[in-house]
Amino acid sequence: MRLTKEIWEEWLHPYATSTNNSTLDKVTKHHFGVWLKSNIPSEYHKYLIQLVGLYRTTLRLGNKDDFSRFNHFPQTTDDHIVLWVTESTKHEITRLIPDKDKVTVLCPLNGSQLNFARFNIPIYDFENKPIGVKNRCEVVHFGGSAGSGKTALATMMAFKYIPIQGWQSIFLRNASRDVHGVCDEGGKFAQSMIKDNDQAEHITKELRFFDHLGKKKKGKISTIKYDYVTDGNVKSHQGHEYGLVAFEELTQIQFYEYSYLASRNRHAEEELDRDNLIGDFDIQQLCNIIATMNPDHSHWMKEFLVSGDWLTDDIWQTVRPEMSGKIRYFVKLTDTDFDWGDSYEEMREKYPEVDDEGDYVYEPTSYTFVIGNLKENRYIGKSYKTKMTASLTEQEKVALVGGSWRVLADKGAMWEMDWIKNNRLPKRHYNRSDMAEVVISIDPAFGHKLKPNSNSARKSDSVGLVAVARTYGAVKDVKGVLLEERTDDASKAGMKPSDWMMIAIEMAIRHKASKIIYEGNQGATVFENILELIEDGKYKHVVDMHKVHSTESKEERARPISILYKNGSIQHCGVFRTAEAEFVSWSPNKKGQKSPGSIDAICQGFKYLLNDLLMNPSNKFDGFDAKQYDLDHEEDIPTDTESTLSTLTDFLEEMGDWDDVGSFIVSDVEDNAPEGYRIRLGGKR
Structure with missing residues (x-):
């Protein structure tokens, strides 16, 4: 016996699509029975009847869901047949189709594969026209x-x-x-x-x-x-x-x-x-x-x-x-x-x-x-x-x-995932009016002009870029909130300082940030001159730039902020996969690690916003001496005035083409800016 397209079209399909009530369908069933006895060896009868029954069931399913035994029904492309079966029926069905050159049998494995395969099943008529799903x-x-x-x-x-x-x-x-x-x-x-x-x-x-x-x-x-x-x-x-x-x-x-x-x-x-x-x-x-x-x-x-x-x-x-x-x-x-x-x-x-x-x-x-x-x-x-x-x-x-x-937590990590999960808010709950102040915090990384997917790109330090906020309230009730993290975007291979600064400016406008805070230990000249550069350019708009300077180690900067997390004083508005992975995997004692860009930017931002909370004597921070930290953010910390000409020259070259900046401009933001939101929209008047 050979299962062919003619058998499907002339016998199996008419029988499978017949109903019990129609006289014509009863004649069809009669002829099918005669044909079956006359042309098909008896040992194949039960398998053929089963196959037709499965095909018929599939056609009749309508909106019901019963693919426990059969996941699809025959498709034909001219003289070729494609059959979908399950593992439990594959052996029996393939006995009917010894001519493997004419029939393709596709069989998902029982279990999860079959669970996946049962979705979005096209229903065809026998001329291969789709009629349902x-x-x-x-x-x-x-x-x-x-x-x-x-x-x-x-x-x-x-x-x-x-x-x-x-x-x-x-x-x-x-x-x-x-x-x-x-x-x-x-x-x-x-x-x-x-x-x-x-x-x-x-x-x-x-x-x-x-x-x-x-x-x-x-x-x-x-x-x-x-x-x-x-x-x-x-x-x-x-x-x-x-x-x-x-x-x-x-x-x-x-x-x-x-x-x-x-x-x-x-x-x-x-x-x-x-x-x-x-x-x-x-x-x-x-x-x-x-x-x-x-x-x-x-x-x-x-x-x-x-x-x-x-x-x-x-x-x-x-x-x-x-x-x-x-x-x-x-x-x-x-x-x-x-x-x-x-x-x-x-x-x-x-x-x-x-x-x-x-x-x-x-x-x-x-x-x-x-x-x-x-x-x-x-x-x-x-x-x-x-x-x-x-x-x-x-x-x-x-x-x-x-x-x-x-993410596997490092034994020496300064954060625990439960501190974050227990203080997580849905992103849609964020309301700017609930925040007393928002700042954008950048931890820059310079010196890498890399090709995407290169080994150097994978090993290079990341540019930390986040939006952090402080809620209203008394010091004992105030909360720090991580609103947005763009470290992955800012750290893509080939990104120039002008690229990630543009992301920061867009974030500042959208969040109505009071300042863009940057770490001035490296590349300070770039940030010190960026306002002047933008005003002399085609699109001159920037929020207030504010430099901070740290003499402490990464561990000394991160420790007080990790304690605020432990005490429930900092919340995450959404899931921030890069930052949270850094929190539980970065250890100050582990050698050979990439610099944790997100951690640096987050700690820098919250140190600026929550200095009074850190200095409050009612807070008990084990192992933390607040006096060793310079947390007065009302004054800029003096830094070396020696300019780095090479850094500035490189930056000027990279700033050459900013034609895409216009897409970020909010035309009426200057007139409608709330108090404390200082923004400049440029252009020669």
């Missing part, structure tokens, strides 16, 4: 321990959509060198098609699928592309449409790159057979974003998961098992602030605002995270985990073996 979820992420089969699974998912005319899927990595491996994985799944006929071809970074005309006559149906994305090439995707956007190793991709590619997630409407559509189906409902990843405590994904309460509260910070595969809804308020709910209706009611054109300002997005598990991948040998573990650092073991998003 099962288990709709716009964003599906898969991650956990290394070796759980993430790459193969994500690649497999793209094969759901190959019958759709004009459909394009794209797989993205963060580096060109990694693209070929993912593309080769896709080639494995398409291999049976490629070697048998001209309906598919594997070229560099692309898989193409064709209709009955074949590739020689350009009868292309759909495409799976493979590419890399970085800050430098992200705009190359402008104008493209991708029905499926798949990110491989998402924790190596930055938020801007992810967001921009996600905006390409759409498909041009094709002509649909409206008589067969399930409900109010729109082909845009098939468009979705998937991503696979290993945990990284310093990546923006951790902040995203924390905002939706996806991670456990214990020390391990893994994705909650009960949340795996659960669909929730989020609204993006800003690039770093998300609000969550358990239903679309809940979020729609919470955010009913519309714009001038009547469109909703905030659109809820469905999301789920599926936990991957190494133990479920029977294609990986038992020695894999042992060998992998032996070559990893302790921090890497926590992430890649344990699937944990936590």
Whole structure:
């Protein structure tokens, strides 16, 4: 027996789509039974009936969710059939299809892989026209321990959509060198098609699928592309449409790159057979974003998961098992602030605002995270985990073996994560009117003109850049608040002082900061002359620049601030992954560490804002002598007046092109500036 397209079209499909009430359907069933007895050996009967039953069940599911035994149904591209099955049915089903050149069987592993694969199942009629979608979820992420089969699974998912005319899927990595491996994985799944006929071809970074005309006559149906994305090439995707956007190793991709590619997630409407559509189906409902990843405590994904309460509260910070595969809804308020709910209706009611054109300002997005598990991948040998573990650092073991998003605390660290977690506020609770003063604090790093992704760039010190605030109230009640951290943005390879100063100025305007505080031990000449430089330039605007000078060691500067954290006097308005990782991993006694840019900037800012709290005799700071610190921020501390001509010359060269500054100007800020907010808007009058 050979399972062919003709058998599906002439016998199996009519039988599977028949009903019990129609006389015509009863005749169809009768003829099917006669055909079955006459043409199919008896030992295949039960398997064929099971296959048709599964196919029929899938067609009849409607909005129900029952893919426990069968995840998909046959797709055909001319004379080739693609079957989706589960492990429990694969052996029985493949007995029907001995001609492997004509049938591709895709089988997610039972467990987490099947849980991931069951989302966004296209429903086709037998002419391969999409008519519906099962288990709709716009964003599906898969991650956990290394070796759980993430790459193969994500690649497999793209094969759901190959019958759709004009459909394009794209797989993205963060580096060109990694693209070929993912593309080769896709080639494995398409291999049976490629070697048998001209309906598919594997070229560099692309898989193409064709209709009955074949590739020689350009009868292309759909495409799976493979590419890399970085800050430098992200705009190359402008104008493209991708029905499926798949990110491989998402924790190596930055938020801007992810967001921009996600905006390409759409498909041009094709002509649909409206008589067969399930409900109010729109082909845009098939468009979705998937991503696979290993945990990284310093990546923006951790902040995203924390905002939706996806991670456990214990020390391990893994994705909650009960949340795996659960669909929730989020609204993006800003690039770093998300609000969550358990239903679309809940979020729609919470955010009913519309714009001038009547469109909703905030659109809820469905999301789920599926936990991957190494133990479920029977294609990986038992020695894999042992060998992998032996070559990893302790921090890497926590992430890649344990699937944990936590950062390992150093025994000599001056902060504990509980001090931060117990005093964390949701970012949306921030109100500038509750703050007595806000300052922007910079801890500069000079001397590195580096190429992105170079070894020197990874080892160089970071530029600490934060916004910190002080609340109103008596000294005993006052709080310090960390509002924003931009250390990662300011520390990107290739960033010049003019670049990160522009970020600081934008932050100062947005937060109505009274001052930009900078550490004057290095590069003081740059900051001393920056006001004059900007006023002589095309765009002259800057908040008050204020220099502080420290003679203490990093430990001496950090110790009193860490005690304020311990006492609950400092709060975090949101999750700040870089700063918090530094807090619990930086030890003053450990050699060979990078300078903790965020810690330096935060301590500098709070030392300026909370000096009276630090000097208050009612506060008991074990091991801290306030008198040894110069905490009077009303006077500038004298510094060496010797100018550094070379530093200033370099800075003048780097300041040459500031044409993009205008995007940050608030035209009426000078007229409406509150008391204490000194800002200058320049230009020759």
